[in-house]
Amino acid sequence: MYRLVGTLSGVNTSERLIESTRELLWERGYVGTSPKAIQQRAGAGQGSMYHHFSGKPDLALAAIRRTAEELRAAAEAGFRAPGTALQRITAYLRRERDVLRGCPVGRLTQDPDVMADPVLRQPVEDTFAWLRTRIAEVLAEGRERGELTAALDPAATATTVVAVLQGGYVLARAANDSAPFDQAVDGVLNLLAAHTADAG
Amino acid sequence: MYRLVGTLSGVNTSERLIESTRELLWERGYVGTSPKAIQQRAGAGQGSMYHHFSGKPDLALAAIRRTAEELRAAAEAGFRAPGTALQRITAYLRRERDVLRGCPVGRLTQDPDVMADPVLRQPVEDTFAWLRTRIAEVLAEGRERGELTAALDPAATATTVVAVLQGGYVLARAANDSAPFDQAVDGVLNLLAAHTADAG
Known part of the structure; x- marks a missing residue:
């Protein structure tokens, strides 16, 4: 576990947010993907998410790209x-x-x-x-x-x-x-x- | 309107239930199609629906067929x-x-x-x-x-x-x-x- 957390922390937050959004879009579709769920999966706070992205549409665009x-x-x-x-x-x-x-x-x-x-x-x-x-x-x-x-x-x-x-x-x-x-x-x-x- | 209601009444209830289920499956998918919504669209009561079909899966099967x-x-x-x-x-x-x-x-x-x-x-x-x-x-x-x-x-x-x-x-x-x-x-x-x- 320590090793996993260490590895995840090494990836930057923006990357983790994009990858989490990709997974959620795949599993639940756009309508089922909430900003809260993205933050939880990425292990990122709300402030951090809005620092990197203007919102869910912006993150979804990055994920789709x-x-x-x-x-x-x-x-x-x-x-x-x-x-x-x-x-x-x-x-x-x-x-x-x-x-x-x-x-x-x-x-x-x-x-x-x-x-x-x-x-x-x-x-x-x-x-x-x-x-x-x-x-x-x-x-x-x-x-x-x-x-x-x-x-x-x-x-x-x-x-x-x-x-x-x-x-x-x-x-x-x-x-x-x-x-x-x-x-x-x-x-x-x-x-x-x-x-x-x-x-x- | 009278003519439309008259025409709809002429079609039998089982048919109306199947057609309503087809429309709802198309618009909302299986998960979004409730027995209540099917009854409302078909203008049929709950008793009538369960007289003709054992439930939503049975109606969906008839609709898909x-x-x-x-x-x-x-x-x-x-x-x-x-x-x-x-x-x-x-x-x-x-x-x-x-x-x-x-x-x-x-x-x-x-x-x-x-x-x-x-x-x-x-x-x-x-x-x-x-x-x-x-x-x-x-x-x-x-x-x-x-x-x-x-x-x-x-x-x-x-x-x-x-x-x-x-x-x-x-x-x-x-x-x-x-x-x-x-x-x-x-x-x-x-x-x-x-x-x-x-x-x-």
């Missing part, structure tokens, strides 16, 4: 993997995920308070816009290098790829089994494989 | 449309939808109380399993008729198609715009078109 940044960093690792465009998209789609837990950013689209506030919705919108753009870039590179056929539409295909992941989470949750997620990914990769230049 | 049946009927209309397999899948994917409202069955996967109860989750799981099977059948028929290439995997592709729709709703909600949904559908149809026998 942090979640979005982590998703981008994890995705970018896949996109920067070595190999062809299809291999890089495959690395992104097949990276290890806690499928039944769901996508931390996608799940925010089901929080009515987050979606109703344009400021809180913005990082969610931006994350998916960025993902679609990055995947379109990877596909366009593959087309330029002659790996993928000219018939492939990078922008539309990229949106399809992102939708497959988000929909895969929905199907896995409905089945309480990650198998439909994996099958949805297999399916889109098979479809993409038909567009590789040597598949003609 | 009704929603699932409607989705199946609407989807089946697309699958039974005339034309090739790809035309029938296109009819299903492009049928008019209130995209920003979301999928009435898919949204239930975000209701923690519905997902935690195996009996309430069952119709949600069954609906997606049925959709995947029906689309796989349509694709397999297209392959047998020589419309689609042998390289197309009907089962995996069907799961991808269902995931694209569900993920399309997520992306539309994130953007507060139905355009990403339409683009995800365009993308998967383009990918499927590359598997038509005359595209090779």
Whole structure:
């Protein structure tokens, strides 16, 4: 216990407040996350919280931005993997995920308070816009290098790829089994494989 | 008003209770839907409700089953449309939808109380399993008729198609715009078109 408290004290208060807000948003949603609960979980006083943040919306924005940044960093690792465009998209789609837990950013689209506030919705919108753009870039590179056929539409295909992941989470949750997620990914990769230049 | 009351009275009480439960589940989720609120919206007394249903879980199950049946009927209309397999899948994917409202069955996967109860989750799981099977059948028929290439995997592709729709709703909600949904559908149809026998 002493060691745990010591470690927690070492992290700065602002960080602890953001991490506590992320956990509570995930567990209880925006409406169920009170400033009091955030302070208790972070081990921070009310004065300390309002020293760092103007209030719950400000903290929620910091928490959502942090979640979005982590998703981008994890995705970018896949996109920067070595190999062809299809291999890089495959690395992104097949990276290890806690499928039944769901996508931390996608799940925010089901929080009515987050979606109703344009400021809180913005990082969610931006994350998916960025993902679609990055995947379109990877596909366009593959087309330029002659790996993928000219018939492939990078922008539309990229949106399809992102939708497959988000929909895969929905199907896995409905089945309480990650198998439909994996099958949805297999399916889109098979479809993409038909567009590789040597598949003609 | 007299006419409205007259019309409502004409519908039987059991029907009114089911429809009221569907509306409340949609608006407030399972946890926010009280037996009292259902009775008030249905204009039915407590005795009447317990005459028809054993309680809230029983009514919720009837409501979820009704929603699932409607989705199946609407989807089946697309699958039974005339034309090739790809035309029938296109009819299903492009049928008019209130995209920003979301999928009435898919949204239930975000209701923690519905997902935690195996009996309430069952119709949600069954609906997606049925959709995947029906689309796989349509694709397999297209392959047998020589419309689609042998390289197309009907089962995996069907799961991808269902995931694209569900993920399309997520992306539309994130953007507060139905355009990403339409683009995800365009993308998967383009990918499927590359598997038509005359595209090779």
